[in-house]
Amino acid sequence: MGLTKEAYEQNYLQFRSLNQIMWQIPVLAMTLTGGLWFGVSTIDDDPLLVSILLLTAFFGNLVLSGVLLRFRHVMGCYLDWLKRADSEGYVNASTVSEAVIFMYRFCNLDKTVRTLFCCMLWWAAACSAIVLVGYWCDRLGDIDLGSSDASVSYYDQHAAALADGYESVSFESAYPYLAQKLGAAARPLHVLDVGAGTGRDASWIADRGHNMVAVDPSQSMLTVAQNLHAESSVAWVQDRLPDLSTTALANASFDMILLNAVWMHIAPQDRDAALARIKSLLRPGGSVFATIRLGPINEERGTYHISAPNFVTDAQAAGFTVVPRGDFPDLLGRPQVSWKAFELTRRDALGDGAE
Numbered sequence: 001m002g003l004t005k006e007a008y009e010q011n012y013l014q015f016r017s018l019n020q021i022m023w024q025i026p027v028l029a030m031t032l033t034g035g036l037w038f039g040v041s042t043i044d045d046d047p048l049l050v051s052i053l054l055l056t057a058f059f060g061n062l063v064l065s066g067v068l069l070r071f072r073h074v075m076g077c078y079l080d081w082l083k084r085a086d087s088e089g090y091v092n093a094s095t096v097s098e099a100v101i102f103m104y105r106f107c108n109l110d111k112t113v114r115t116l117f118c119c120m121l122w123w124a125a126a127c128s129a130i131v132l133v134g135y136w137c138d139r140l141g142d143i144d145l146g147s148s149d150a151s152v153s154y155y156d157q158h159a160a161a162l163a164d165g166y167e168s169v170s171f172e173s174a175y176p177y178l179a180q181k182l183g184a185a186a187r188p189l190h191v192l193d194v195g196a197g198t199g200r201d202a203s204w205i206a207d208r209g210h211n212m213v214a215v216d217p218s219q220s221m222l223t224v225a226q227n228l229h230a231e232s233s234v235a236w237v238q239d240r241l242p243d244l245s246t247t248a249l250a251n252a253s254f255d256m257i258l259l260n261a262v263w264m265h266i267a268p269q270d271r272d273a274a275l276a277r278i279k280s281l282l283r284p285g286g287s288v289f290a291t292i293r294l295g296p297i298n299e300e301r302g303t304y305h306i307s308a309p310n311f312v313t314d315a316q317a318a319g320f321t322v323v324p325r326g327d328f329p330d331l332l333g334r335p336q337v338s339w340k341a342f343e344l345t346r347r348d349a350l351g352d353g354a355e
């Protein structure tokens with residue numbers, strides 16, 4: 001028994017130290033996860049760091065649950081040996097109780113502690129993954145798609161009320177440069193107004209003899225526009241950026257495209273496609289006039305953060321030459337909102353002259 005007793009004591013001590021370490025794994029996991037989550041909550045705008053911290057929390061918990069399982073397995077091997085070496089003195093707590101109360105039975109199942117610890121670690125890993133996915137959805141605009149719809153439903157709901165404000169400003173005072181250019185045009189132009197709203201601009205342009213197509217995704221806005229400007233010869237079309245895929249525009253091309261007060265409604269991931277589609281609708285030698293809104297975003301209205309440098313970079317990348325056409329205050333008097341105007345022309349216009 002001399003050797004067996006020594007072996008027994010050695011294995012028993014080994015089992016005890018493994019058991020002590022195993023109990024530290026959940027504490028380690030909680031400390032790690034808490035620290036990482038706190039770190040995430042303090043980061044303002046650093047997606048890379050947020051992702052690294054949350055991924056560390058996700059994989060950290062999974063790895064620690066693997067370590068826990070491994071520990072418990074090795075401990076089980078020691079327990080088996082101890083049981084075989086001294087079956088009389090071995091305390092067997094693994095029998096399933098016959099008790100009726102579920103919780104009591106559950107707590108007396110084999111390896112309950114290990115299972116509960118693992119559940120906790122998997123839960124922490126799942127929460128980290130959910131937060132990470134939610135963070136990126138928010139950032140990339142899974143909610144952006146929703147926001148784009150949010151803008152349409154906002155205009156659908158408030159079309160009549162908004163019309164008073166929009167129609168209180170004349171086209172000439174809103175866009176004097178455009179009014180002057182269109183008024184002086186030597187021939188009737190083909191003009192597209194994207195995000196035409198109440199049709200104030202489209203009707204003014206059509207009334208000067210130009211061929212006018214006005215596009216807006218909001219049915220209520222289109223209805224208001226048609227009612228207010230029933231006399232004007234405008235083709236009203238329900239469609240939206242980035243696709244503008246209605247058959248009415250299938251083979252169309254325009255000398256001038258207006259993109260006034262719309263860009264803040266285009267989700268970041270849709271902007272390249274939107275610019276490409278606008279370029280495809282613009283005749284060589286034609287111009288796009290865009291005004292972009294600078295100011296706080298309004299979630300209810302489905303607006304996104306936009307900046308003039310980003311707009312210029314995106315437009316240039318889409319193949320436009322961009323010329324600034326001035327800054328102006330908000331015509332509806334909102335102090336925190338201001339506007340920048342740009343004229344975009346196709347850089348390939350010369351090469352495409354034969355189109």
Ligand SMILES: C[S@@+](CC[C@H](N)C(=O)[O-])C[C@H]1O[C@@H](n2cnc3c(N)ncnc32)[C@H](O)[C@@H]1O
Pocket residue numbers: 148151152155166194195196197198215216217218221239240241242259260261262265266
């Ligand atoms: C602030 S109003 C601008 C109206 C007009 N262009 C002006 O300058 O007064 C924005 C308009 O953009 C429209 N809009 C929103 N999302 C759009 C999208 N994805 N594509 C085209 N128009 C959109 C809205 O329905 C709304 O009529």
